[in-house]
Amino acid sequence: MSVERVHRLSYAVDAAAPAGALYALVADTAPWPLFLPDTVHTERLDFDGTVERYSHWTGTDGHPRRSLWRRALDAGRRRVDFREERPAGPVTGAGGSWRVEELAPGWSRLVLEQDLTVVEGPGAERVLAEAGARGRAAADGLRAVAERWRRLDGLLVSFEESVRIQGPAEPVHAFLYEVGAWTGRVAHVAEAEVVEDRPGVQRVRLVSLAEDGTPYPTEEVRVCFPAAGRIVFKRSRPHPLLVAHAGEWSVEPDPAGVTVVCRNDVLLDESAVERVLGPGADLERARRYVREVLGRESRAVLGPAGEYGGEPVRALRSV
Missing domain, CATH: 3.30.530.20 (START domain)
Structure with a gap:
């Protein structure tokens, strides 16, 4: 007993x-x-x-x-x-x-x-x-x-990138799911390793290239919800300018096609701003930099996702 x-x-x-x-x-x-x-x-x-x-x-x-x-x-x-x-x-x-x-x-x-x-x-x-x-x-x-409550609004950055595709949802979601195959398909991804011990739960290690070609590694956990067309992620090793980075890929079908959305939510590391961006860099510059870098990376995935779906990209927007 x-x-x-x-x-x-x-x-x-x-x-x-x-x-x-x-x-x-x-x-x-x-x-x-x-x-x-x-x-x-x-x-x-x-x-x-x-x-x-x-x-x-x-x-x-x-x-x-x-x-x-x-x-x-x-x-x-x-x-x-x-x-x-x-x-x-x-x-x-x-x-x-x-x-x-x-x-x-x-x-x-x-x-x-x-x-x-x-x-x-x-x-x-x-x-x-x-x-x-x-x-x-x-x-x-x-x-x-x-304890950062006075500065917290300035340290948080959230935004979306989206693309409109005339085609079915399934191949688009498959492209997002198969992150291990992004090398050679996604411009900034130099290396991609995926471990999936359980279906739908992935450990991902990426080596990405900055705009100047400098490589930097990131690691993340992804939880996939295929029936809902969603993949949520949390980076356990985010960009050097960030304390934390989480977000979601979503594929939203309708009678005319699909909308693919990448949402990014980040918490800036204020102690890293000058170390990463140089002396005199402030929080506003860091916000713009992160928005540009992560937005560019998101768009670099959304573009091939549209091509993988077999139909041309109609429109791309940022929020």
């Missing part, structure tokens, strides 16, 4: 940020791939204004795990209670709460409480250690972002 035991974990960090700014980061999971190193993708499934269900992909080591969560948000108390649906064994129950306390003007404390019900056995200690490490990393990540 298996024996279950409830374990309770607690972790707290103080942040040089207003309580409201810190709570806002806890309450909105959409940008977590940029803020939390272990988060690959989050997707809201339901939300009634208070109770939210969302899907969470974690693990940038190439083996991301999907989990489902239900959260109750209480903005007045700056508290979020959460519970995992159908946790993986040996965990039979997992939940807890985030709580933000105001310490003084401009200072706040983030408290994470976790409870895990685990079947006792050889793997129990490892599960608890991993859960504790993930919780601490999440709290530390949110604290670090919150």
